[in-house]
Amino acid sequence: MGGGTMEAERGNVPRAGEFFKLRPDVGRGGKGHGVVFENRQALLTPPRLILKPKSGGFPTLREQPRLVYRPREGVPPEDLEGGMSGYWLISERLRQVMEAVDPDAFVFTETDYRLADGSKGPTYFLCDVVRTLDALDEEASTLHIEISDEFEKGKYYDLTGELRLAFRRDVLGSAHVFRLPFHGGVFCDRVLKGAVAAAGITTAKRSNGLWFYDVVNR
Numbered sequence: 001m002g003g004g005t006m007e008a009e010r011g012n013v014p015r016a017g018e019f020f021k022l023r024p025d026v027g028r029g030g031k032g033h034g035v036v037f038e039n040r041q042a043l044l045t046p047p048r049l050i051l052k053p054k055s056g057g058f059p060t061l062r063e064q065p066r067l068v069y070r071p072r073e074g075v076p077p078e079d080l081e082g083g084m085s086g087y088w089l090i091s092e093r094l095r096q097v098m099e100a101v102d103p104d105a106f107v108f109t110e111t112d113y114r115l116a117d118g119s120k121g122p123t124y125f126l127c128d129v130v131r132t133l134d135a136l137d138e139e140a141s142t143l144h145i146e147i148s149d150e151f152e153k154g155k156y157y158d159l160t161g162e163l164r165l166a167f168r169r170d171v172l173g174s175a176h177v178f179r180l181p182f183h184g185g186v187f188c189d190r191v192l193k194g195a196v197a198a199a200g201i202t203t204a205k206r207s208n209g210l211w212f213y214d215v216v217n218r
Helices: 005-010 092-101 190-198
Strands: 019-024 035-037 066-069 080-084 087-091 106-110 112-114 124-129 144-147 155-158 177-180 183-189 210-214
Touching (some): 019 080, 092 124, 092 190, 124 177
Antiparallel strands (some): 019 210, 035 066, 087 124, 106 124, 144 155, 177 183
């Protein structure tokens, strides 16, 4: 949808290297991380099957989330991991970067993270991105938009295949990290990507768990 003359008229042309979809990097293979959420069941709010509420953020927690690293389950956690009952698991150094770049985009809860022998491990947090902005410039973007009553909001952004996304600066304002109302993922700009690299979290050889997928792929 969109493209060509409309892009030129609007002056909003998708450019590679400006915006990214951010997600945990699962490309390392193997079992993945070996962190087990020990007291997840005790923290659930029925009838929810995961801890994260439908509206996002954190529910009132009766106790601190207790996580244990079990080597037989996988490798130690990197700076960003998924699969934590709807949340990301992030390191202390990544939390510091996130808060420095865009504090209003995130909420965090510190975990009681233990190593296999029961000793206290490095500081890790559960994290959610709580800002949602209807910022996609659909006319200037190339993507497949599905319209159906089967979707809760009547529309869904399918980001597979050829992709060229443009975002409305007037809607984004000073935001560097956000979700879109018609897609479940997290998006960020090059400011966050650059800050993560400057902190030594991502390098040319290691992602340390972060995958920045350029939303302009051609």
